[in-house]
Amino acid sequence: MPEPDSPVDVPSPIDFHLPSDAADWAATAMVKRPWRQSFFRSFVAELGLRVSAEGSILELGSGPGFLAREILESLPQVLYTALDFSAPMHALAKERLGPLARRVRFVELDFKTPQWADGLSSYDAVVTMQAVHELRHKRHAASLYKVVRRLLRPGGLFLVCDHVCGEVGVANASLYMSFDEHRLALGEAGFSAHEVRHENGMVMYRAQVERP
Numbered sequence: 722m723p724e725p726d727s728p729v730d731v732p733s734p735i736d737f738h739l740p741s742d743a744a745d746w747a748a749t750a751m752v753k754r755p756w757r758q759s760f761f762r763s764f765v766a767e768l769g770l771r772v773s774a775e776g777s778i779l780e781l782g783s784g785p786g787f788l789a790r791e792i793l794e795s796l797p798q799v800l801y802t803a804l805d806f807s808a809p810m811h812a813l814a815k816e817r818l819g820p821l822a823r824r825v826r827f828v829e830l831d832f833k834t835p836q837w838a839d840g841l842s843s844y845d846a847v848v849t850m851q852a853v854h855e856l857r858h859k860r861h862a863a864s865l866y867k868v869v870r871r872l873l874r875p876g877g878l879f880l881v882c883d884h885v886c887g888e889v890g891v892a893n894a895s896l897y898m899s900f901d902e903h904r905l906a907l908g909e910a911g912f913s914a915h916e917v918r919h920e921n922g923m924v925m926y927r928a929q930v931e932r933p
Contacts, residue, residue: 730857743809747785756921761791763918771878774798776845782852786814793821806831838868846878853883854896866910876932882925890922
């Protein structure tokens with residue numbers, strides 16, 4: 722059963738500003754959830770179908786570079802921006818990416834802060850994997866998605882994946898959205914979303930900005 726929704730933001734048990742916490746998370750993420758790899762493949766497949774070979778991609782909550790590596794290896798000409806509030810996570814990503822890091826613009830920003838997108842460019846695609854819950858409450862999701870929509874060019878693609886709340890997912894109803902809640906948040910931002918993958922309590926949606 723889902724836990725009751727909290728009226729306030731939920732503190733994080735992890736401090737990603739600490740190198741030790743960032744390293745611990747990176748060391749266990751794929752061990753705890755090996756099925757993340759199947760979602761990475763879905764990201765690559767969707768981008769390959771809908772973004773030009775030299776398109777620009779922004780990743781929100783890019784972490785230690787797991788998703789970035791998959792995309793950069795599979796789409797060798799894309800321009801990539803990795804946004805994360807954690808300097809230790811960026812350091813881990815640069816190490817993981819190796820020579821691929823030369824193709825990445827690393828941006829240290831917190832998408833929970835006002836005007837976080839000021840100074841960013843426009844993009845052909847925005848992707849985010851298991852990061853939206855770092856808003857620390859689901860009620861902030863629609864506002865984030867509205868900013869994402871403004872960053873996307875006409876025809877731009879938004880791919881978002883996170884845990885789902887409910888019988889088939891996790892129990893925390895403050896951090897995580899049900900299927901209907903997630904579709905509603907995307908709809909409030911002006912997206913029409915389609916489920917791409919649902920596996921082991923996580924769901925991935927594809928949304929796209931209509932061309933004029």
